[in-house]
Amino acid sequence: MAGRAANILSPSLRLGVTGLSRAGKTVFISAFVHNLIHGGRLPMFEASKSGRIARAFLEEQPDDTVPRFQYEDHIAALLEARNWPESTRAISELRLTIEFESASAWGRLLSRGRLSVDIVDYPGEWLLDLPLLTKSFSQFSREALELSNLPVRTDLAGPWRALEAEADPDADADEMTARRLAESFADYLKACKLDERALSTLPPGRFLMPGDLEGSPALTVSPLLLKDDRSPRPGSLHAMMERRYEAYKTHVVKPFFREHIARLDRQIVLIDALQALNAGPWALADLERALSEILACFRIGRGGFFSDLFSHRIDRILVAATKADHLHHESHDRLQGIVKRLADRAVKRADFSGAEVDVLALAAIRATREGTVKQGREELPVIIGTPLEGETIGGETFDGKSETAVFPGDLPVGIDSMFQTTGDAASAENSIRFVRFRPPRLERGADGLTLSLPHIRLDRAMQFLLGDRLA
Ligand code: GDP
16 A cells, blocks of 8 residues: 555545345445456446556545445455445445556556545435425425325324324423334334335435434434424424434535535435335335435526535436346336436426436346246246345245246336336336345456456446546
8 A cells, every 4th residue: 555645645436335225235335346356347337447456455445434435344244254245324435546547649658547536435315314404494394295195104103103202392302202203203214114015205314324423313303393483482392302302404405415425525315216116106105316416406597505515516416226137137227218218307497507417227236047947848037146035926935045037027008107106106007026145155356367246237337437437
């Protein structure tokens, strides 16, 4: 290692990796780094295809106070135990440095190129808090109550709504009442996420992913409506909640944006579109809303409220659906079509001030391979993998040890029907069932010698996110 000073001087790129919980951030970063360090098969990543990457290696990260992304632990889980690694619960960072030969003859005459990629992993739930900065406590409360009125949410929100209706905002501030309300509100948000409805839009994000703020007053908050037009009395429950909400914005949301998000150069937003497809149109609509809000955070229009928080601009944003290995390759473009549709409205609405936005369907780690099975005279496409222990297909429960062939989820050609939210929220007629597989064994890399993690289209993501910086 050439020492800290040299590290700081080498050109660097801050790459944000976000997505709602379980979208695949940890798996993406682990596979991204492993494939670069170990010479994976990356034919669509030009610098790798043309053999210009001399080496890629980990270095000390520039920010001493941000936890390090535990790459080695995650890789050990994936490769030694063949288990999926522990998911993202808070922000973390990892510096990967790439040494490369320039693509131009002129560039090659100069010294070897060097790029340090600072990968910043953070929960998408935290990003969804940015819009709160423009909202007063009353507005936040009104919107939270409106959202909880949607047919797909009413039953989950029931217990919290009952407590909220009962609470007297004008009563004296009382810690136990505040705690009961806040816990019930957080339970509702968690239920939305964990329930098979798989809903996505659930601010405040730290209620789901508290990081080190668990139990702090800034998180002991619940939306609370004033029951009449009177302004809140000092010392009342409402005044207490309002003050805590404002503290949450000032001491949690704002610094997070200023210190981390505002310094990003590029961003990948991962989404688990398959889980939403599994859960049906309501979950898709909800994911679309969450994605719009996430993308709006990167819309740094001139003079906009958020522009003060951003010191410079993100110039490329990639929206990627993960876990495409659950589908046959014929469906990969269709999945990409669904991501495009999910992102389109948000992208059209937003003024990205020149930022390039692209969409992709990928599997950071391909846990399956393709095959065919004979059924009568027909050869039918299947995917083959080791289902996770406890997964069931057609009544059969798997032990996590044996491989099996399954018919992949099949995406319909016309995607409009998948977005229809009319009808019964719970019936989810269009839903598709997917099985979860164990991580795969390593495969031979680009040189036929080294072993690397198999993937689908991870190289395209690399090309979009890094390609121009390695020219
Ligand atoms: P995070 O919360 O965004 O960090 O999510 P993770 O990266 O931990 O991923 C959550 C789960 O999704 C993992 O435990 C895997 O089961 C699954 N997963 C993520 N990426 C992939 C992928 O590329 N292929 C497959 N088959 N499963 C994946």
